[in-house]
Amino acid sequence: MHLWIVSRVYRPEPGAAAVFLGAVADSTIETGGQVTVIGAKPTPEVAQKYRKIPGEKLVLASVLRNAQGYIRGYLQYLSFDLPLLWRLAVHPKPDIIFVEAPPTTGAVVSIISKLRKIPYVYRAADVWSEAAKHATNSKIVLCLLKYVEKFALRNATELIAMYPSVAKQVRALGVKTKTTIAGVGAETNIFNYRSVPQRKEFIYPGSYTELHGASVLIDAFKIFSDKNPGYKLRFIGTSTPDVKAEMQHKVNQYGISSQITFEPAVIPDQLAGELNSAVATLATLNPYGQYSFAFATKIYSSLASGCPTLFAGPGPTAKFIANNPDSQSVVAQYDAQQIAAAMQKIARNPLTAAQRQELAEWTAQNYSLKSAADITVARLTAAAHNAR
Structure with missing residues (x-):
């Protein structure tokens, strides 16, 4: 052919x-x-x-x-x-x-x-x-x-x-x-588990536009970081100028610009390394639009890298995590307080190296x-x- x-x-x-x-x-x-x-x-x-x-x-x-x-x-x-x-x-x-x-x-x-x-x-x-x-x-x-x-x-x-x-x-x-x-x-030839030092970082990989509603993560991280200093939140991906400007303005208002960064998208090989060292990835879906049928496919790459996901929002992604406890991931309501509580839960009980290896193997076998x-x-x- x-x-x-x-x-x-x-x-x-x-x-x-x-x-x-x-x-x-x-x-x-x-x-x-x-x-x-x-x-x-x-x-x-x-x-x-x-x-x-x-x-x-x-x-x-x-x-x-x-x-x-x-x-x-x-x-x-x-x-x-x-x-x-x-x-x-x-x-x-x-x-x-x-x-x-x-x-x-x-x-x-x-x-x-x-x-x-x-x-x-x-x-x-x-x-x-x-x-x-x-x-x-x-x-x-x-x-x-x-x-x-x-x-x-x-x-x-x-x-x-x-x-x-x-x-x-x-x-x-x-x-x-x-x-x-x-x-x-997940492309498991690229996204797989590597034993690297863990950093106190949450990563949001991929696009964050109006339909994702990722701005709520700024509010949630402010609440979380007040009780858990030393953590960072990194957005690695693309956005629209208006959404990015709005999120940056909120970061500046909260005075946490040293803790939250907005970085350009990177090639998959490089992103895989970032996921290996993060405590968890974040993903959101705006529940107030007409896009609740969407699935956050980015979570597969995260899981294959041995990195659990915290998802906030409705739809099939939330159902997938709820129906797959082996994903070691968490679903939260689309609410800053709820997301902050979920972040704190993950930070208090991060996955061990053995658990991350097991998560990566489970993802490679099934997804x-x-x-x-x-x-x-x-x-x-x-x-x-x-x-x-």
Whole structure:
């Protein structure tokens, strides 16, 4: 099978999508296939981390990035999607295309798929038209995004959903395209247990936007640190300028700027080392929006690194932790006092080295990314075969 992976992000860039797509490429190559990644040129710093893999070809083009160096925002997406039409039109045909969000990229692939008669599978890791409600009140933008997303989803040969709650939300849009739940997990070749000195740190890895509602962690940490001096809270990831400014303002008001830092996203190898030494990771989901179906996939990487998670909010992440005591993790209500109490509980009884090793092994056995990638490749292979 010759597979195109079409995505604006790909390894070794930071982010769950980049890691997952890399695992899909590896699984395809392991089964004797070839992979062509049609994507965006990474920053020079990230490009230096790429390792050439036999069977994988990168076809990358320059794109517009925001001030933080990420392809995020309307203009940034368009800088990738508009030239993509021509790039896909002239490149030698594959057997099948696997496309990553945003929906505008899916729409471009849908057009080329129709013109060149190439089947495509869309990765529905999220429902963008729902997530956008936390970022804008513009009815025009929301209606347009919903139309484009439905167009991309409906024309796909098949959808790959990461978890059932997303598949259910896709159905709520009126999309009836066949959907496979591939699951998700940790890239255990990267995220695994290493015995390192533990630091008095909580880490929030990944994105923190309006829909995550991570600002409550600032309030919670202030309460916690008043009784537990010496701890730090590190946000390692991306945000929107407004949300980050609001959180930084709150930090300054509380006078705890030496204890809370906002750091850029790092490549997975580097993040794994940070997780190995943290007392726990933090994750939140804003319960006051319409995004309670989302799952915080970042927790898998944390658990695979032997680092427990404190999650605050509703939805499938809370249910996962509650139903899996082996995760050694904690669920708290989306409330600063409750989160602070949970942080104190973790700080008083941190996992031992043996417990962290056990947690990492349990995660690798039950929630490895390879399993999700193998399921995805099996569906891609079947769709390519059926099309032929």
